[in-house]
Amino acid sequence: MERDHLHSEDSSDEFTTSNYMMTTTPQIEWWFVAEPDRAVEWPKEGNIKEDGTSHATRRRPLPLSELKHRLHEVNAQLAVLEEPELMLEEGLGARLYTGPMFVKYNDLLRGFGAALAGCKSNRYVTTIHVINSVIVKASKLTKAATIYRGVAGGVLPQSFWAPNAQGVRGGIEGAFMSTTFDREVALQYASQPGKPGLVFEMHMGMIDRGCELGWISQYPHERECLFAPLTGIEVLGTRIEGAVLVVEARLSINLNALTIEQVISKRRKMVGDMCIAMQAEILHEARSEPSWAQLASAAVPLLPQLAATAAAAAKVLSRQAAGADVDDDQAAQLASTDILAAFIRDESHAKMNRFYTDEPERYNDDTYLSDTISNAINLKRAISSYPFALQQLAILHKMQDELCLRSIDVGASFAIESVTFNFNIGPPRHHGSDSYAYGSCLRTPQLEMHEGEYVIAVEQLMGYLALGAGIRFHTSHKELHIGQRLTLALPDPQGEIAHGISALLLLSRTLTDLSFANLGFGPEPAKAIGAALGRNTTLTRLSIRHVRLGTAGAVEIFRGLHCTGSRLRHLILNHTSIDPACGAHVRAALLAPTALTELDLADNKLGPGGCEAVAEGLARNRSLEVLRLPNNVIEEAGVKAVAEALITAGAASALRVLDLSQNPMGSQGGVFMGRALAHNPPLKDLRLGYDYHAEVSGFLPPFRYEIGDEGLS
Structure with missing residues (x-):
């Protein structure tokens, strides 16, 4: 936001607002909001008299300590509703909008207007996202009421007034839409000599609410209520009041608008959604693949934290299956499969969770994002390969005379004495266009036999299985x-x-x-x-x-x-x-x-x-x-x-x-x-x-x- 206003092509260029006839620069406006104690002669409104005859009053700098205090009060209300709180940056963005800078932000969003050319190459992207975020969050505190918007000198196209094929009249506001709770303020904006005036009279509802900005506005007397870009305005009817046309309208807010945290976290959300989907795939495999059922029947009774639960579940299944063609052994296998699936679900969640809970800014680094996605995918493959890896150990066991292996009791029934699930994954290392270090990116489960038997750790399994598993997955x-x-x-x-x-x-x-x-x-x-x-x-x-x-x-x-x-x-x-x-x-x-x-x-x-x-x-x-x-x-x-x-x-x-x-x-x-x-x-x-x-x-x-x-x- 500081870059938008202090270090951009138009930062020192003067512009004049049409509402208060104030000439200023983006640089000065940033200082006015973010550095209010700065020794600067602040620009003054050209159409506000100080003799008490004006409805409006001149703006005053707001100390940052007071701004933070007001944010704290608003955040306390949001916390009661269990809604995300406002950051200091959002407070600065909202206050900036209520001053002269609104003309630049809105003309950029509309793609036309007197201030557009003066923006030059600066698009105020970050600031606009932050203002939008304030609306999404703080609108939850706005009470449903009637609001007004006054417009003078503009001409709406015929398509706004004529019903379309679906019988609807109206249009979409591409920029932020400022409204007010005070009807008189709207009439003042609409009543300018020699210009046609419109006043939109709109009713907020359960969903379609704007953000009340009076608590932070540079002009609190305006009682502003702000709506995010792409708000729909549906014409319900019209009437004449004096020289002003009053348009009765219904609002439809943009439900896809994001908070600034959501904007920054888009990539992290993408990774999180991918990880959650892969966890669902793992759970489906654990419940439906025959190889997992075989593993469950052998492994679950050997895991103390699962065996008791599996035995209890088997009894329940046996009772439920009374009269059905399900014997005790089948019930035990079904119970073991379900228990192991739950165990794998919890384990995969615990391990996958680390891939999408880092600071959101880190995911905006391409290298970090790429490594995280690769690691998550490899972890999913490693978990999915558990039964597969054990089957291949069984194959190697059958060939032990030819392969010179010591005795490993991992026959077709997976008759192993203990199982330790070990998820240990690292980033793949690339060595050319078609060569991968499979041993470093695919780690298979760790099996531990009793003393006197053969102990296979991850390092040995890498040698036996990593290449085979790697080719299987590639x-x-x-x-x-x-x-x-x-x-x-x-x-x-x-x-x-x-x-x-x-x-x-x-x-x-x-x-x-x-x-x-x-x-x-x-x-x-x-x-x-x-x-x-x-x-x-x-x-x-x-x-x-x-x-x-x-x-x-x-x-x-x-x-x-x-x-x-x-x-x-x-x-x-x-x-x-x-x-x-x-x-x-x-x-x-x-x-x-x-x-x-x-x-x-x-x-x-x-x-x-x-x-x-x-x-x-x-x-x-x-x-x-x-x-x-x-x-x-x-x-x-x-x-x-x-x-x-x-x-x-x-x-x-x-x-x-x-x-x-x-x-x-x-x-x-x-x-x-x-x-x-x-x-x-x-x-x-x-x-x-x-x-x-x-x-x-x-x-x-x-x-x-x-x-x-x-x-x-």
Whole structure:
């Protein structure tokens, strides 16, 4: 408000009012109201005589102490009605309006008038909202009575007088509408020499009431009653009194007008409405989803604060169901579900409440608003995922031999010994256009077993479930890249991330492209990924780089390719510590009826023996299109085996790209591959490169071609 009047383009510009013929500036008017003790010669009314003959009296500054006292008295009345109180700023705004500034405020709202051009770029937005807020609040104290509004010199359009299609006459006042309880004051405003005069005679009712401003007005003798913008005036009838036309009218106030707190709190209200709606969704899920019913039957009896209530409710349900087809077990389950739903409702309210009870101004910061909305949504997802998370633990439990998990008793009946609900949510961290740190934004429930059993805290569950739950809730994501572009929220000394990735493969129904690199888990946890890959039916591309899978881990991945339903087409295992023993498993994968079209085993240690095993599978494979074996120490024997496989496959082979670069191939490697080319037309891209560690005599890159009876060599 201070900026509106002291630091705007028109703050020092003079203007003159038409009612009291006073010349002043917005700056002076602010001082008159907000700094009444300031040493300023206040402007005087040009049409008020001080000889006692004028009906009006000159305005006087009102000390702030007196203004606060009057506000206190009004607020005491509002408190009795349990209505919001007026702030000091609202008192200043109301007093400003009753002085010369009303002409600027109203001309801005109407969009025309003598004062409009003088406002320049200043729209007095804050001040107008504050004045409107005073009306909304203080109108609750106004007594219903007849009020009057005098107008001189204006001409109303014909549409105001003629009934519309609904038989209604009248219009809408776009600005604040000043009225008075004193009929004589209205007649004075309407009676100006040479100008037609109108007096509106209106009756306030239960709802349609204005704000009485006599207690704070600069001109209390006017007995002003102020209405908010967009007040409707419906013409009921007219009559002539002397030279004045009296219009009998009915009022309709703007019921959508907001207090200043509501204006400032719009964003907070939006967040609050969203949170309340999500709480209702959670409650509906807890009462209707079968997974919640399963959880309730297991968890409620174990929670002391709920068990007794659930047991009592079950007895009531059993009695109510007497004669119906409901046994005691069903009654107990119904009771447990209802009790758990109530518990979840209270817990979610307690946790959601913090998202929309902060100071309203904070929500007007875009970053804070965005973070708050994200946190609230993630909390809702975390709560909704409770049964889902337990189900996935059960899945992992069934696979414990393959996943190397210790015993966890979370079978299909959720036979856990105790449950602690733990809502711990933090803001999501963004790492690029399509990568999210799921571990930091989705925290699943905390389960605690008895001593001697296995204790799973939030941190472990993040590793097992956060990725899977994240993909479940972000179904539009088709690719997930883990490594330098994604930082998970925990280290991985025991392979928790590996188990999280395996859970992702088990749970996702949309993921098609998964790649991860530079993660610190070893061969044992990697077995979980291979075991889960065999159960995944959506993934088409898997890339693992710079991870110590070892042969033990890689074997499980190749076994997964054998499983019915696997759609994996592209498998990249670069720098994953694969040794010659893995060759047999690659051979088995190539011989199995898989969808694999690309196999990249660059930067491993297959050696000649491993390469020979791969070649055996390649000779009979009819689907692989790309095979990359660079830097695998395959030597001359390995190259010879691959060449013979290509000759065996001949034109039936699907292989288009073969990369054997950076391998010691001996003096005959080029000769072997040259012969293979003659018998394998589909091969279009062959990469060999130099061998810097062996004799290159007799091997001239890329080839020395000779055509003879035996074909191309």
